[in-house]
Amino acid sequence: QVKQQIALANAQELLQKMSEKCFKKCINKPGSSLDSSEQKCIAMCMDRYMDSWNLVSKAYGSRIQRERNR
Amino acid sequence: QVKQQIALANAQELLQKMSEKCFKKCINKPGSSLDSSEQKCIAMCMDRYMDSWNLVSKAYGSRIQRERNR
Amino acid sequence: QVKQQIALANAQELLQKMSEKCFKKCINKPGSSLDSSEQKCIAMCMDRYMDSWNLVSKAYGSRIQRERNR
């Protein structure tokens, strides 16, 4: 249950970050609706943010391993 | 009492935000005192921040209503 | 013990802030290692951040004194 709560907290933090980062990257002048290019940008931005998260997670993990083995 | 604590927390958060936002907007080079144009800017900035807060609060509330009724 | 915990929290907050601020000031394009000019920049940046922290701490303390004596 502790595990699930952490997983949930982690997902929520990720969702929040992506909303803020992708809103900032993709919406320059907020109009009366999201146009299709903004929606496309948001989808790509979200995918790239998750790629980045995974990349950072791996790089950080392997760095911690390297520091431990020194 | 819970209600009052939330109201107080809310006011404090608003005061903190306004201090940071209006300092950033109105003071470019901090001098030996606030000159009158800076004071005027701060007063206007504060009023506009509260207008914005009210506007956002209304827009957010009505959006939540709309989403619930879908 | 409370005292020590606060001192520790204070040092950790300072270390975190310095890492973020000095990374931002000194590393423009992260390369495959920190070069000597980046290392020098980080050392200087850290010293200046601590100077600033001390300066702010003093200025803030004396302002609080002045406000109390009014």
Add this chain to the structure above:
Amino acid sequence: PEMKEFIQMESQRAQLQAQVHKLTDICWEQCMDKPRDKLDSRTETCMTNCVDRFIDTSLQIATRFQQLLQRGQ
């Protein structure tokens, strides 16, 4: 049971207010240039659009995230 409901409602209200603070911050940065005498209508429109577009963005992201999770399982 009344006490519990009351606490739940107040805690929900606190969350909504936290969200209003965050949205005001984000949309202030997006829409406010130099503060003037009044909120002009252009800034006002920008602010309300900003709130709705931010929520659209969050919803789009949350929906897609759930789809990815389900596909992954």
Add this chain to the structure above:
Amino acid sequence: PEMKEFIQMESQRAQLQAQVHKLTDICWEQCMDKPRDKLDSRTETCMTNCVDRFIDTSLQIATRFQQLLQRGQ
């Protein structure tokens, strides 16, 4: 009672330190260009002025806020 006082004092001290961290952050962004060998006097002046002007700003805003609240009641 001594314990209580001690805890109050320490908690107040923690709050002051949190404020010092925040002010250092804000004034560092305002005043520090490229970090050099020493804090030059211009940066030093900027820093102390920044602290005092930030507090002036906060006080002005808090005072006006209270006036608005009282007028509103």
Add this chain to the structure above:
Amino acid sequence: PEMKEFIQMESQRAQLQAQVHKLTDICWEQCMDKPRDKLDSRTETCMTNCVDRFIDTSLQIATRFQQLLQRGQ
């Protein structure tokens, strides 16, 4: 004892994840221009270098900080 270990491990894992969120934020700002179809190799290299250089920076600062503390005592 097992429960205690489990909680310690999970709390450590939560800290690591918080750090990953922070690093992703910092390196996203440093390395991501316009999001494209794929993470191109330049952005990817930038991201992993960014993580390692940030940790280098933190380690350099922490080491020097401890030296200053010991010299001061």
